Amino acid sequence: MHDEVAAYVLGVLDEDDHEAFERHLDTCERCQAELVALAELPDQLDELRHASSTSDDDPPMSMSH
Amino acid sequence: MxxxxxxxxxxxxxxxxxxxxxxxxxxxxxxxxxxxxxxxxxxxxxxxxxxxxxxxxxxxxxxxxxxxxxxxxxxxxxxxxxxxxxxxxxxxxxxRPQEVEPPEVDMMSVPDGSERALSAMVVADALRSLSEEHREVIEQTYLRDRTISEAAEILGIPPGTVKSRLYYGIRALRELLRDKGVAG
Missing domain, CATH: 1.10.1740 (Rna Polymerase Sigma Factor; Chain: A)
Structure with a gap:
C-alpha cells in the first residue's frame, strides 16, 4: 500500500484504489510524510505539457536525442 | 463574504x-x-x-x-x-471533440515563456536520466492522463508493477530535481 503514494500524488490511481489509499493515508504517518515531500513534484512535470507541441496527436514530450 | x-x-x-x-x-x-x-x-x-x-x-x-x-x-x-x-x-x-483550440500556444508566448522553457528543459533532462522502466511509467500514466490500470494494459505489466515503478521513479526524479535546485 505504501508505494501507492506516488500514484496518489500524481492522481492516476483507479477509483477504488484512490479511495482505499485516502483511508490508508488517515492513519499512515509514513505516507503522510511522503505526500508532503512529493506534493509539488507533479507541477514540475506539468512544465513538460506546456512546453510540448501544440498538437494533441503528439506525445507530451519528445524523448529523442 | x-x-x-x-x-x-x-x-x-x-x-x-x-x-x-x-x-x-x-x-x-x-x-x-x-x-x-x-x-x-x-x-x-x-x-x-x-x-x-x-x-x-x-x-x-x-x-x-x-x-x-x-x-x-x-x-x-x-x-x-x-x-x-x-x-x-x-x-x-x-x-469529446475539442470545442476550442488547446491553450498551449498562448502559454508559450506569455512573458515568463523563457523561464518556463528553461525549467521544462531541466525536468526533461532529469526524466531522461531515469532508467527506462522508471521513465516509461511516468510518461504512460501522468503525462498522458492515464490511470494505473490503463497504463498497465498498454505496457503489458501488472498494475502493481506500474505502482511500484512509479514510486521509485518519482522518488528518483525528486532527488534529481532537488540536486538541480528545482524541487523544494
Whole structure:
C-alpha cells in the first residue's frame, strides 16, 4: 500500500484504489510524510505539457536525442 | 463574504452557521494559493480553475477530520485533491471533440515563456536520466492522463508493477530535481 503514494500524488490511481489509499493515508504517518515531500513534484512535470507541441496527436514530450 | 458560498446555490442550506464559518475559513486560508496553483494546470483557464478550487474546498469540508492535520500536510492533500479533479476534467474534455483550440500556444508566448522553457528543459533532462522502466511509467500514466490500470494494459505489466515503478521513479526524479535546485 505504501508505494501507492506516488500514484496518489500524481492522481492516476483507479477509483477504488484512490479511495482505499485516502483511508490508508488517515492513519499512515509514513505516507503522510511522503505526500508532503512529493506534493509539488507533479507541477514540475506539468512544465513538460506546456512546453510540448501544440498538437494533441503528439506525445507530451519528445524523448529523442 | 466568502465567494464559494454564493456559488453553491443553497447546497449548504441545511448546514449550520459553524459549518458555513469553517468553509469560509478554509477558503480564506487556502483559496488564493490554491487558485494560483490550479491555474497553472488548467492552462490559465480561470473559470475552470475556480470551479476546481470550489470542488476541492467542498471535499475538504466533507473530510473535516483531515483539517486537524499539520498545515503542510493539509496543503499537500489539497493540492493532490485539486490535481485529481483537474485530471478528471481533462479526461472528460478529451473524451469529446475539442470545442476550442488547446491553450498551449498562448502559454508559450506569455512573458515568463523563457523561464518556463528553461525549467521544462531541466525536468526533461532529469526524466531522461531515469532508467527506462522508471521513465516509461511516468510518461504512460501522468503525462498522458492515464490511470494505473490503463497504463498497465498498454505496457503489458501488472498494475502493481506500474505502482511500484512509479514510486521509485518519482522518488528518483525528486532527488534529481532537488540536486538541480528545482524541487523544494
Amino acid at each position: 466568502c465567494p464559494v458560498l454564493g456559488h453553491l446555490d443553497g447546497r449548504f442550506e441545511s448546514a449550520d452557521a459553524e459549518a458555513e464559518h469553517r468553509i469560509a475559513v478554509l477558503y480564506q486560508e487556502f483559496g488564493g494559493p490554491l487558485l494560483r496553483h490550479v491555474r497553472k494546470s488548467t492552462g490559465n483557464d480561470l473559470q475552470w480553475a475556480e470551479d476546481v478550487v470550489q470542488e476541492t474546498i467542498v471535499r475538504a469540508w466533507r473530510n473535516s477530520a483531515r483539517l486537524q492535520w499539520e498545515p503542510s500536510l493539509i496543503w499537500a492533500w489539497l493540492l493532490t485533491v485539486a490535481r485529481r479533479i483537474v485530471i478528471d476534467g481533462r479526461r472528460r474534455r478529451s473524451a
